[in-house]
Structure formats: structure tokens, C-alpha cells
Amino acid sequence: xxxxxxxFLTLYLLRAMLSEANSALSGAHIWLFSGGLFVAYAxxxxxxxxxxxxxxxxGLLCDSLAPVAFGTHAxxxxxxxxxxxxxxxxxxxxxTAVRVAVALILNLALYLAxxxxxxxxxxSGATVWPRLLWDxxxxxxxxxxxxxxxxxxxxxxxxxxxxxxxxxx
Amino acid sequence: MRIGQRQRFDQARxxxxxxxxxxxxxxxxxxxKSLSRAxxxxxxxxxxxxxxxxxDLQGFWALRLHSKDELIEAGRDMARLDASYSIAVQQNGELxxxxxxxxxxxxxxxxxxxxxxxxxxxxxxxxxxxQRMVIRKGSDHGIPVGxxxxxxxxxxxxxxxxxxxxxxxxxISDPGLRIAAVIxxxxxxxxYQGAENPAxxxxxxxIEFVPLDVYSGSxxxxxxxxxxxxxxxxxxxxxxxxxxxxxxxDGLFKTGExxxxxxxxxxxxxxxxxxxxxx
Numbered sequence: 001x002x003x004x005x006x007x008f009l010t011l012y013l014l015r016a017m018l019s020e021a022n023s024a025l026s027g028a029h030i031w032l033f034s035g036g037l038f039v040a041y042a043x044x045x046x047x048x049x050x051x052x053x054x055x056x057x058x059g060l061l062c063d064s065l066a067p068v069a070f071g072t073h074a075x076x077x078x079x080x081x082x083x084x085x086x087x088x089x090x091x092x093x094x095x096t097a098v099r100v101a102v103a104l105i106l107n108l109a110l111y112l113a114x115x116x117x118x119x120x121x122x123x124s125g126a127t128v129w130p131r132l133l134w135d136x137x138x139x140x141x142x143x144x145x146x147x148x149x150x151x152x153x154x155x156x157x158x159x160x161x162x163x164x165x166x167x168x169x
Numbered sequence: 170m171r172i173g174q175r176q177r178f179d180q181a182r183x184x185x186x187x188x189x190x191x192x193x194x195x196x197x198x199x200x201x202k203s204l205s206r207a208x209x210x211x212x213x214x215x216x217x218x219x220x221x222x223x224x225d226l227q228g229f230w231a232l233r234l235h236s237k238d239e240l241i242e243a244g245r246d247m248a249r250l251d252a253s254y255s256i257a258v259q260q261n262g263e264l265x266x267x268x269x270x271x272x273x274x275x276x277x278x279x280x281x282x283x284x285x286x287x288x289x290x291x292x293x294x295x296x297x298x299x300q301r302m303v304i305r306k307g308s309d310h311g312i313p314v315g316x317x318x319x320x321x322x323x324x325x326x327x328x329x330x331x332x333x334x335x336x337x338x339x340x341i342s343d344p345g346l347r348i349a350a351v352i353x354x355x356x357x358x359x360x361y362q363g364a365e366n367p368a369x370x371x372x373x374x375x376i377e378f379v380p381l382d383v384y385s386g387s388x389x390x391x392x393x394x395x396x397x398x399x400x401x402x403x404x405x406x407x408x409x410x411x412x413x414x415x416x417x418x419d420g421l422f423k424t425g426e427x428x429x430x431x432x433x434x435x436x437x438x439x440x441x442x443x444x445x446x447x448x
Contacts, residue, residue: 012212012213012216015213016213016216016217016220019213019217019292019294020220020292022292022293022294022295022296023292023293023294026293026294026295026434026435027434027435028368028369029295029366029367029368029369029370029372029434030368030369031294031295031296031297048182048183048186052183052186052187052190056190060205060209061209061212061213063206063209064206064209064210064212064213065210065213065294065301065303065337066299067299067301067329067339067345070202070203070205070206071194071202074194075191075194078187078190078191079187082183082184082186082187085183086180086183086184118298119298127365128297128298128344128365130367130368131297131365131366131367131368132297134368135296135297135368
């Protein structure tokens with residue numbers, strides 16, 4: 001489980017950086033979501049048990065600050081993890097471009113799923129969609145920009161901790 | 170045949186594990202979930218607080234770069250402000266004493282007293298669904314859940330969650346927050362609620378149950394203030410400016426749009442009003 005612990009630390013760092021970025025962008029009323037990055041690497045590279053533990057714990061990190069039912073992010077991240085895990089053998093998962101594409105698709109799917117789940121929080125649900133689409137656009141751009149660095153960080157962290165999944169395979 | 174069945178089971182196993190985990194989570198006691206949420210929040214709090222302290226340090230060193238002439242000038246301005254505030258404090262004390270005498274005379278219940286707890290803003294989280302900020306004071310400083318939070322421009326919001334040394338404040342721009350409000354110079358209460366917060370735009374709120382004889386527009390906006398009803402916010406605190414009103418669908422009242430203070434999105438310090446006699 002050393003690999004899972006190391007990846008959880010990278011997600012902790014990502015969560016802290018995301019919070020700082022959202023805080024800095026609050027003046028412009030832009031909010032970034034990076035759920036795809038919480039799931040992609042663990043689902044593509046780690047054994048099932050370790051990977052799903054990382055995705056679920058990453059979801060709980062996101063849940064701790066959000067005023068939604070505790071476990072919402074964790075459940076969605078776990079579902080996304082299982083789906084990607086089941087198709088990963090058909091993907092060129094060692095390619096960074098493929099990992100980034102998976103992160104972007106996951107981010108889009110998770111954002112839309114969360115939007116439908118959270119829309120009951122907003123009294124005028126329909127009027128909020130333009131803002132949601134703005135945020136989605138910026139989030140996808142941010143994920144595309146950050147993903148190569150973040151995946152390299154995760155791979156290097158696993159190597160440093162001698163918990164590289166390729167070593168064990 | 171057996172190999173085929175086993176392959177199918179291997180493929181379905183992740184979904185089975187996921188289903189079992191989700192079912193276990195659904196039936197987990199609320200106390201476990203509540204404790205987990207608090208634990209995860211406290212786990213992330215040190216990084217947020219450290220970043221906030223680092224920003225303060227950055228500000229401190231930036232101020233150290235100012236020339237002595239600038240500091241002398243700022244000190245002189247502060248002294249002038251201090252003098253005018255000292256007079257205002259004296260007048261305020263006299264008015265308070267007068268109010269207390271009148272309350273005593275009319276046998277009215279005493280008004281709520283508050284202790285001012287100033288707190289630095291650690292983080293802002295302004296999504297389309299919620300508008301919240303984390304402040305650097307919590308249960309260690311006696312902050313209670315539900316306490317009103319204010320700044321120089323009026324109401325900021327109310328304390329939604331309290332942790333050891335941080336608290337989460339729900340802003341008045343949050344679509345889930347409602348306040349009983351009145352128009353400046355009018356005593357008839359109406360309902361204020363946070364509304365959509367467009368990207369690159371200003372935060373807005375909506376008012377409902379506005380009496381039909383109230384007129385307000387962007388040319389001559391009226392100030393919307395707290396009514397004091399509900400017991401959370403003291404009366405007279407600014408919420409925003411009413412920039413538009415129109416008859417509601419039922420024709421009995423009007424609804425309107427409220428422009429909030431743009432400084433709400435850039436606050437660095439707020440004041441929590443802690444009731445002196447809670448309960």
C-alpha cells in the first residue's frame with residue numbers, strides 16, 4: 001500500500017494547489033474543477049485495490065470542503081475509477097497524451113455528473129448553466145495544462161518511494 | 170466453459186467491490202461520516218493556514234520596502250482618522266447609554282450584545298453552487314456556528330462550520346443563504362436570497378415579498394439592510410443596493426435584484442460577531 005500512500009500525498013498537494021488557485025480566481029468568479037486528475041493515474045497504472053483506495057480518498061479530500069453529502073465526490077471518483085480500470089488494457093496507457101486525454105474525459109464526465117447532483121442546491125437551476133459552462137471550459141484548459149506535470153510528479157514519487165507499479169508487474 | 174465464466178467474473182469483480190463499498194458507506198452511521206468529514210477538513214487546514222501566513226509575511230515584507238516618508242505620511246493620516254473615530258466612539262457610547270435608558274424605561278428586552286472577533290481570510294471558494302470562505306479562527310477562539318460575519322461594507326455572511334482553528338463562512342452571495350431584510354427607512358420586512366454569480370461579473374442577490382409601493386432602479390438604488398428579525402444579524406447592516414424591482418407573478422408583491430459589494434470577492438479580513446450572551 002506504499003504506492004497508494006504516495007499517490008494520496010500527491011493528491012493532497014493537488015487539492016492544496018487547486019484551493020489556492022480557486023481562491024486567487026475568486027475575484028473573477030471563476031472556479032476550477034480537476035476531478036479527472038484525482039482519478040486518471042491511479043486508474044490507469046495502479047493495481048485495483050490500491051488504485052480505488054487512492055481515488056476514494058481523493059474524493060473524500062474534495063468532499064471535506066464542499067457543502068454536499070459527505071462521500072459524493074468519493075462515490076463518483078470510485079465509479080469513474082472502476083470504469084477506466086476495466087478499459088485500461090485497451091489503451092496505450094504509458095503514453096502521456098493518452099493519460100491526458102483520459103484525464104480530460106474523466107474531468108468532463110465528473111463535472112457534468114456533479115453539476116446534475118448539485119443543481120438542486122441552486123434555487124434557479126437553469127440560469128446557472130452559463131456559469132457552469134464557463135467554469136468547465138477553464139477547468140478543462142487547466143487540466144490539459146497541468147496534467148503532464150502532475151502525472152510526471154506521480155510517476156517520479158512512486159519511483160522515489162520504490163513503489164512503481166511497473167517494477168512490481 | 171469454466172475459464173470463460175472465470176474471465177467474466179474477473180471483469181465484473183471491480184464493479185462488485187465498488188457496489189459493496191458504496192452499500193457499506195450508505196449504511197455507515199452519520200457519526201462516522203461526520204467524524205470523517207471533520208478529520209479530512211482538519212487534514213487540509215494546516216496547508217491552507219500556512220499559505221495564509223505566508224501571504225501575510227509577504228505583505229509584511231512588501232510594507233517594509235516603503236520609504237520612511239511614506240510611513241510618516243500614513244501615520245499622520247492614521248492619527249487624523251483616529252481622532253475622528255475617538256469622537257465617534259464617544260458619541261456612540263452616549264447614544265448606547267440613551268438607548269439602554271429608554272429600553273429600561275419602556276421595559277423592552279435588552280438588545281443582543283456582541284464581541285468582535287477579527288479574523289484573516291484563508292481561502293475563498295466561489296463556485297456556481299456555493300460561495301464560501303475559510304477564516305483563520307475557530308472553536309479555539311470561541312466562534313460559534315451561525316454567528317454573523319461582517320466587514321466595513323456590511324454583511325459578509327454567517328459561520329457555517331467551525332473547526333479547531335478555522336471556520337467556514339457562507340457568504341451572502343451563496344444561493345442557499347436567506348436573510349430577512351428591510352429597505353433603508355422602511356420597516357416592512359422582505360426576504361433576501363443569494364443568486365447566480367456570473368463569470369467575470371458581479372455577485373447579485375434577489376429580494377422577494379417587496380411591497381408594491383417600493384420603487385428602486387439603477388439610477389436611484391435603495392440600500393437594503395438587515396431587519397434584525399430571525400435573531401442572527403443585528404438590524405441595520407448593509408446587504409447591498411436594490412437596482413431593479415418588478416411585480417411578481419402573483420401580483421401581490423414585487424421581486425427585485427440586489428447588487429452586492431464587489432469587495433466581497435477580495436476580502437482579506439472580516440469580523441465575526443460573537444454573541445456575548447448566547448442561548
